[in-house]
Amino acid sequence: MRDENIMGLQETYQSMGISPEVLSYGENILEGLKERFEEIDHIAEYNQLKIIRAMQEAKVSEACLSGTTGYGYNDLGRDTLEEVYARIFGTEDALVRPQITCGTHALALALMSNLRPGDELLSPVGKPYDTLEEVIGIRPSRGSLAEYGITYRQVDLLPDGGFDYEKIKHAIHERTKMVTIQRSKGYQTRPTLSVRAIGELIAFIKGIRPDIICMVDNCYGEFVEKEEPSQAGADMVVGSLIKNPGGGLAPTGGYIAGRRECIENAACRLTSPGLAKEVGASLGMMHSFYQGLFLAPTVTACALKGAIFAANIYERLGFAVIPDGQQQRHDIIQAVTFGTPEGVIAFCKGIQAAAPVDSFVTPEPWDMPGYDSPVIMAAGAFVSGSSIELSADGPIRPPYAVYFQGGLTWAHAKFGILKSLQQLIEEEVVPRRKIILPKEVEKF
Numbered sequence: 001m002r003d004e005n006i007m008g009l010q011e012t013y014q015s016m017g018i019s020p021e022v023l024s025y026g027e028n029i030l031e032g033l034k035e036r037f038e039e040i041d042h043i044a045e046y047n048q049l050k051i052i053r054a055m056q057e058a059k060v061s062e063a064c065l066s067g068t069t070g071y072g073y074n075d076l077g078r079d080t081l082e083e084v085y086a087r088i089f090g091t092e093d094a095l096v097r098p099q100i101t102c103g104t105h106a107l108a109l110a111l112m113s114n115l116r117p118g119d120e121l122l123s124p125v126g127k128p129y130d131t132l133e134e135v136i137g138i139r140p141s142r143g144s145l146a147e148y149g150i151t152y153r154q155v156d157l158l159p160d161g162g163f164d165y166e167k168i169k170h171a172i173h174e175r176t177k178m179v180t181i182q183r184s185k186g187y188q189t190r191p192t193l194s195v196r197a198i199g200e201l202i203a204f205i206k207g208i209r210p211d212i213i214c215m216v217d218n219c220y221g222e223f224v225e226k227e228e229p230s231q232a233g234a235d236m237v238v239g240s241l242i243k244n245p246g247g248g249l250a251p252t253g254g255y256i257a258g259r260r261e262c263i264e265n266a267a268c269r270l271t272s273p274g275l276a277k278e279v280g281a282s283l284g285m286m287h288s289f290y291q292g293l294f295l296a297p298t299v300t301a302c303a304l305k306g307a308i309f310a311a312n313i314y315e316r317l318g319f320a321v322i323p324d325g326q327q328q329r330h331d332i333i334q335a336v337t338f339g340t341p342e343g344v345i346a347f348c349k350g351i352q353a354a355a356p357v358d359s360f361v362t363p364e365p366w367d368m369p370g371y372d373s374p375v376i377m378a379a380g381a382f383v384s385g386s387s388i389e390l391s392a393d394g395p396i397r398p399p400y401a402v403y404f405q406g407g408l409t410w411a412h413a414k415f416g417i418l419k420s421l422q423q424l425i426e427e428e429v430v431p432r433r434k435i436i437l438p439k440e441v442e443k444f
């Protein structure tokens with residue numbers, strides 16, 4: 001019975017373009033990942049309970065799932081959801097809105113609402129995410145913080161990825177109002193920061209000046225660990241709902257969770273001074289925001305399994321992978337450095353071909369707004385641009401690394417990664433002989 005099923009699965013994979021060699025290469029890698037996967041399931045279980053408890057304590061009711069229109073006064077669903085987020089992130093308050101259009105918008109909102117002319121923003125973890133360069137004004141841009149007379153200073157990470165405490169100490173002065181800490185590596189090949197490391201950095205900064213607002217760009221990090229950076233001292237954590245916390249169901253939106261005053265500032269900027277959190281119709285979004293949040297720990301776990309699977313496959317084939325196949329995970333992103341544009345493009349084609357939506361299109365590099373080099377993106381998503389769904393992107397610039405993330409289900413993540421490997425073999429970026437396992441060499 002069992003054997004028949006396995007045969008059936010292999011035939012199905014083959015009918016969908018995965019050769020028996022690629023499949024057995026993958027299965028062989030998976031053999032060694034059982035314990036890691038168990039550990040991921042354990043964290044997902046913990047975070048699932050955390051979310052159910054927050055929903056119960058906030059008294060989420062059926063009425064919360066329907067939305068309001070117009071001004072959105074007394075929107076029970078919206079106000080309760082913000083309480084749920086605050087409970088999950090262990091913060092005083094939260095702003096969770098469909099009117100926050102994306103992660104960049106949420107971050108810009110947190111920065112612009114809490115900084116005033118003359119203040120300085122410090123990044124003690126090196127260059128921030130590409131799109132924030134224009135928000136801050138590192139690259140001149142209309143409406144940037146720089147235009148409002150808010151200055152910016154940066155201290156790079158040490159070559160080993162650690163914090164340069166000496167330089168950070170010297171970079172802090174009386175105008176330093178806020179610190180921005182990006183948890184995930186984004187489009188860089190530095191390590192992602194653990195919640196614990198972020199906590200140590202914040203403690204160091206607060207030790208110098210306790211009133212400095214510490215904001216964490218939490219994109220891609222939610223529910224990967226048992227704790228969030230807000231539980232390690234951050235005054236604000238910020239992210240996108242079309243990444244982890246939307247669970248693949250939220251069709252748009254962003255969140256900021258943090259100290260009451262910081263959230264009040266952000267709300268006044270998002271809507272208007274005087275109106276703050278009181279307005280903002282939730283339209284028809286609440287159902288998917290709640291259900292997506294409920295699913296988020298499981299979805300994040302599936303994405304993590306995919307990332308670890310990919311790391312181990314490409315590491316064994318000799319490509320540089322960050323994090324490596326064994327490392328602890330602090331976000332869902334997997335970087336694989338192919339060293340050539342062809343590698344990046346072939347990988348993305350494979351991911352695209354595995355998608356439930358738009359599988360028939362061929363991704364190509366393009367000049368995406370907010371990025372300073374052409375970017376190729378593979379995504380056949382139910383929510384446009386969603387990167388909690390199986391997706392890959394890579395800027396076409398050295399070292400030609402692809403950033404791979406997501407997967408609403410583990411089976412889809414696995415299929416996508418196998419498809420990427422198949423594509424790399426078909427385009428001869430990876431020689432076919434490299435994936436033939438020793439016992440099969442004997443057979444041939």
Ligand SMILES: *Cc1c(COP(=O)(O)O)cnc(C)c1O
Nearest residue numbers: 102103104129184186217219240
């Ligand atoms: C995705 C991301 C952002 C920006 O989010 P968008 O929703 O794409 O605007 C910011 N920082 C990091 C680390 C991210 O991963």
